[in-house]
Amino acid sequence: MLEIRNLHARIADGREILKGIDLTVAAGDVHAIMGPNGSGKSTLAGVLSGRPGYEVTAGSVLYQGQDLLAMSPDERARAGVFLAFQYPVEIPGVNNMYFLRAALNAVRRARGEPDLDAGQFLKAVRAKLKLLEIGEDLLQRAVNVGFSGGEKKRNEIFQMAMLEPKLAILDETDSGLDIDALKAVASGITNLRTPERAMVLITHYQRLLDYVAPDHVHVLSDGRIVKSGDKTLAATLEKHGYAGFETASV
Amino acid sequence: MIVKTETAPFLDAFRARSRSAEPAWLTAHREASMARFGELGFPSRREEAWRFTDLRPLQRTTWGVHGGYHPATALLRYEFTEPTHRLVLMHGRFAPALSRIGPLPSGAWLASTEQTLAERSDLLAEAIETSDTVGNQPFASLNAALFEGGFILALEPGVVLERPVEIVHLGGEGLRPNALHVLRNLIRLGARSAATVIETYAGEGSYWTNGVTAVHLAENATLTHARLQDEPRDAINFAMMRALLAKGARLDSFSLTTGARLSRHDIVVRMEGEGARLALNGAYLLRGEQEATTAIVVDHAAPGGTTREVWKGVVDERAHGVFLGTIQVQPHAQKTDAHQLNKNLLLSRRAHVDTKPELEILADDVKCSHGATVGDLDESALFYLRARGIAEPEARRMLIEAFAADALDEVENVALRRHLAEHVQTWLDPERP
Numbered sequence: 001m002l003e004i005r006n007l008h009a010r011i012a013d014g015r016e017i018l019k020g021i022d023l024t025v026a027a028g029d030v031h032a033i034m035g036p037n038g039s040g041k042s043t044l045a046g047v048l049s050g051r052p053g054y055e056v057t058a059g060s061v062l063y064q065g066q067d068l069l070a071m072s073p074d075e076r077a078r079a080g081v082f083l084a085f086q087y088p089v090e091i092p093g094v095n096n097m098y099f100l101r102a103a104l105n106a107v108r109r110a111r112g113e114p115d116l117d118a119g120q121f122l123k124a125v126r127a128k129l130k131l132l133e134i135g136e137d138l139l140q141r142a143v144n145v146g147f148s149g150g151e152k153k154r155n156e157i158f159q160m161a162m163l164e165p166k167l168a169i170l171d172e173t174d175s176g177l178d179i180d181a182l183k184a185v186a187s188g189i190t191n192l193r194t195p196e197r198a199m200v201l202i203t204h205y206q207r208l209l210d211y212v213a214p215d216h217v218h219v220l221s222d223g224r225i226v227k228s229g230d231k232t233l234a235a236t237l238e239k240h241g242y243a244g245f246e247t248a249s250v
Numbered sequence: 251m252i253v254k255t256e257t258a259p260f261l262d263a264f265r266a267r268s269r270s271a272e273p274a275w276l277t278a279h280r281e282a283s284m285a286r287f288g289e290l291g292f293p294s295r296r297e298e299a300w301r302f303t304d305l306r307p308l309q310r311t312t313w314g315v316h317g318g319y320h321p322a323t324a325l326l327r328y329e330f331t332e333p334t335h336r337l338v339l340m341h342g343r344f345a346p347a348l349s350r351i352g353p354l355p356s357g358a359w360l361a362s363t364e365q366t367l368a369e370r371s372d373l374l375a376e377a378i379e380t381s382d383t384v385g386n387q388p389f390a391s392l393n394a395a396l397f398e399g400g401f402i403l404a405l406e407p408g409v410v411l412e413r414p415v416e417i418v419h420l421g422g423e424g425l426r427p428n429a430l431h432v433l434r435n436l437i438r439l440g441a442r443s444a445a446t447v448i449e450t451y452a453g454e455g456s457y458w459t460n461g462v463t464a465v466h467l468a469e470n471a472t473l474t475h476a477r478l479q480d481e482p483r484d485a486i487n488f489a490m491m492r493a494l495l496a497k498g499a500r501l502d503s504f505s506l507t508t509g510a511r512l513s514r515h516d517i518v519v520r521m522e523g524e525g526a527r528l529a530l531n532g533a534y535l536l537r538g539e540q541e542a543t544t545a546i547v548v549d550h551a552a553p554g555g556t557t558r559e560v561w562k563g564v565v566d567e568r569a570h571g572v573f574l575g576t577i578q579v580q581p582h583a584q585k586t587d588a589h590q591l592n593k594n595l596l597l598s599r600r601a602h603v604d605t606k607p608e609l610e611i612l613a614d615d616v617k618c619s620h621g622a623t624v625g626d627l628d629e630s631a632l633f634y635l636r637a638r639g640i641a642e643p644e645a646r647r648m649l650i651e652a653f654a655a656d657a658l659d660e661v662e663n664v665a666l667r668r669h670l671a672e673h674v675q676t677w678l679d680p681e682r683p
Contacts, residue, residue: 094631106641163639
């Protein structure tokens with residue numbers, strides 16, 4: 001599904017943040033990428049989703065055999081890549097439903113499926129809303145405007161449920177959530193696990209992984225993956241912190 | 251007397267016109283106005299009010315007052331969806347075949363300026379002002395000298411028009427290109443009367459529309475006003491609205507500017523009576539080589555008045571938008587509550603906006619604010635939409651539409667808001683059928 005080889009990337013001020021990432025994600029797998037602040041987690045999510053402001057200086061990323069880095073952000077999304085934002089953007093004046101229908105129909109067209117009309121769309125929306133305990137009123141508002149932190153993150157998972165991506169990258173989706181919102185988001189993610197869908201959970205803490213058991217856990221430190229293991233690695237990190245890995249990466 | 255050379259063709263046209271069936275006071279007013287225009291000439295960019303406006307498209311053409319018209323312009327796309335009293339003016343002249351007025355309640359007058367001059371010249375007297383002859387408003391002076399077309403709406407006290415009045419000004423080249431259409435309009439509402447007026451300016455070809463509209467609202471009168479200026483790319487549109495609001499009167503106006511190569515929209519409002527309420531909002535959507543100035547002066551001359559002004563600009567390609575907004579509060583106009591905001595979205599590196607909001611407050615117990623912003627599309631919002639699969643042109647369009655639609659939120663009348671939103675859509679998708 002996803003093959004990252006020796007990925008190097010820098011940010012606008014010229015600092016190199018990713019210093020040779022290697023990662024292979026197979027269909028159906030859930031990978032957790034953990035690491036301290038500044039280790040390059042969000043840069044990795046940004047580079048994979050095509051966010052402006054990063055420059056890839058070396059390496060490659062293949063998604064379903066295609067050069068992901070050569071695709072525009074919207075081409076990636078239409079090809080089935082989904083980024084759940086750490087900080088979902090507020091867009092005044094753009095209605096949530098209108099936005100989501102435009103997005104869904106763009107993705108459907110790319111999959112060779114017909115557009116959904118307003119009635120079909122509403123039906124699809126209602127089915128997914130239940131899954132995430134989101135009130136319908138949220139959808140009548142402008143995209144993320146006036147949403148609480150928890151509502152924004154739920155809205156991200158809701159969009160993921162609607163768009164049905166092949167590869168989902170969740171950037172710190174657990175940050176800033178209280179325990180109820182965390183449980184709701186985690187159960188949403190768990191419900192979206194399928195044998196075809198790959199997920200990359202980027203997180204600082206283990207707590208999301210208590211609810212969504214990953215198949216693989218990687219430790220990111222100073223722009224490199226310094227250790228990989230199964231879900232028990234997350235527990236080790238929780239107990240001992242990142243200190244040991246930071247030294248190991250030097 | 252010094253006469254500026256650029257005014258010569260207009261003086262010639264003035265001398266050539268027939269003045270047969272006109273009251274003597276009007277002829278005298280026209281002559282004094284023409285003399286005033288001769289003295290003033292075209293404004294210079296050294297004058298503050300004209301500093302940002304590039305008048306070259308006006309100056310490099312000789313404009314003439316020619317008769318005749320060709321009724322080719324598609325009217326349909328401008329028609330209001332709800333039933334109205336529709337008055338269509340071709341080059342300022344009443345076009346009966348396209349109009350549909352009435353039945354009007356008693357105490358209501360709605361007719362072309364020509365017909366009003368013939369039958370109710372007393373009403374027309376209200377549409378002229380001393381500033382035509384002595385002020386520093388050259389285009390209003392020129393207008394007073396040469397006007398023939400326009401419309402007059404007058405309601406006696408207590409008359410409420412249920413249906414909106416729809417005025418469609420269709421411009422065109424007439425017998426020759428570069429025609430000058432000179433319109434003088436009046437909306438006069440008696441005490442407690444109410445009306446909705448929707449004005450549309452459109453047409454085809456190269457012409458210059460010069461319109462002056464007087465709005466007189468007596469005590470507790472209410473006017474809901476919308477103005478759509480969608481003149482063709484070769485046209486020039488100059489419009490001046492002079493409004494007087496008596497005690498408790500309410501003017502709710504929205505202007506949408508999408509057309510004309512060069513346009514200038516002057517709005518001068520005097521809040522004469524206590525507790526008058528003004529909502530003066532608008533949007534200008536410009537592209538290509540368009541040059542559009544909106545210049546507003548609101549003068550609070552009585553206590554307890556409120557003003558709300560929100561103007562939004564979307565400027566693309568090499569277009570130039572100008573917003574000049576002044577709110578004045580006279581010493582005795584205490585408890586004035588006046589707010590003005592101008593927000594602009596620049597869509598290209600060569601697009602340009604000049605904005606100058608000003609407050610001149612001479613009273614001490616007031617609530618006033620003003621602000622202006624000029625910015626690009628929000629890159630993070632653009633990325634968010636694209637990260638969900640929406641292609642860049644569509645994502646940009648959604649954000650531009652959201653910016654412009656926000657201005658339309660100020661329009662309370664739902665049908666009117668939908669009507670204007672349709673035109674915003676048409677601007678966003680020019681290819682749309």
